[in-house]
Amino acid sequence: MGKLGAILMILSLIIATSSVHAKSQMSKQEKAWFRNLCRGKKKVAKLHFYLQDELSGPNRTVYEVSRSNITSISPTSFGQVRVLDNLMTAGPGRNSTELGRAQGLITFADLKESALAMNINFVFTSGKYNGSTLCILGRNPILGRDRELPIVGGSGVFRMAQGYSISNTYSYDPVADYGILEYTIYVTYVKESDDGVH
Numbered sequence: 001m002g003k004l005g006a007i008l009m010i011l012s013l014i015i016a017t018s019s020v021h022a023k024s025q026m027s028k029q030e031k032a033w034f035r036n037l038c039r040g041k042k043k044v045a046k047l048h049f050y051l052q053d054e055l056s057g058p059n060r061t062v063y064e065v066s067r068s069n070i071t072s073i074s075p076t077s078f079g080q081v082r083v084l085d086n087l088m089t090a091g092p093g094r095n096s097t098e099l100g101r102a103q104g105l106i107t108f109a110d111l112k113e114s115a116l117a118m119n120i121n122f123v124f125t126s127g128k129y130n131g132s133t134l135c136i137l138g139r140n141p142i143l144g145r146d147r148e149l150p151i152v153g154g155s156g157v158f159r160m161a162q163g164y165s166i167s168n169t170y171s172y173d174p175v176a177d178y179g180i181l182e183y184t185i186y187v188t189y190v191k192e193s194d195d196g197v198h
């Protein structure tokens with residue numbers, strides 16, 4: 001039995017327990033959701049997209065929130081916190097099909113290396129994942145190649161998601177202060193059973 005099997009078993013136990021002790025605390029909808037989840041199938045998806053990292057200009061999508069008193073003299077900008085709401089596109093071009101937004105916080109959190117502690121939510125606004133989100137949380141050594149970050153969860157289609165992402169800097173234009181980041185995500189999630197039994 002895999003990890004997911006174990007999670008599902010625990011969920012079954014929760015349902016069994018809650019039906020004994022907290023029958024009235026669970027709505028019909030919730031009960032149906034749990035039941036469908038237990039009968040659900042584990043799915044694997046690979047996603048590939050780009051982020052438009054617009055660091056300056058009138059349409060910028062990244063802003064500084066705060067900094068420590070050593071940020072300006074730190075070779076790694078240690079202590080700087082930024083918030084971003086970057087456009088997610090299917091291809092690398094700015095005008096490529098819009099898939100959604102990447103929203104969250106990045107903190108320069110390494111005294112010696114350029115590395116971020118980051119928490120980004122990928123918010124899908126088109127295609128089959130429209131309305132769903134995936135959440136990244138981890139360390140990002142921004143100068144390296146094939147930077148791996150954990151996918152720690154999701155919502156909508158991606159409920160119970162787990163996985164990892166690989167990112168690379170596709171390009172950076174220092175004059176426009178404009179970066180394009182490439183992301184490949186491998187994610188497992190549970191597709192709820194939709195056999196209509198409620």
Ligand SMILES: *[C@@H]1O[C@H](CO)[C@@H](O)[C@H](O)[C@H]1NC(C)=O
Nearest residue numbers: 054056057058059060094176
């Ligand atoms: C900013 O966005 C507006 C509206 O989309 C666009 O007309 C303008 O050209 C953009 N400016 C730059 C510098 O990208």
Ligand SMILES: *[C@@H]1O[C@H](CO)[C@@H](O)[C@H](O)[C@H]1NC(C)=O
Nearest residue numbers: 067068069070071072073074
């Ligand atoms: C930053 O603040 C700390 C604590 O207030 C202080 O000890 C330190 O000297 C400051 N460093 C700089 C570079 O200003």
Ligand SMILES: *[C@@H]1O[C@H](CO)[C@@H](O)[C@H](O)[C@H]1NC(C)=O
Nearest residue numbers: 052092093094095096097178
């Ligand atoms: C995007 O499209 C607009 C008009 O639709 C055009 O002016 C602009 O040059 C295009 N930008 C890129 C990077 O292709």
Ligand SMILES: *[C@@H]1O[C@H](CO)[C@@H](O)[C@H](O)[C@H]1NC(C)=O
Nearest residue numbers: 124125126127128129130131
């Ligand atoms: C995404 O879903 C929203 C809300 O259901 C809907 O309004 C919008 O038209 C959808 N967008 C696309 C591109 O399908």
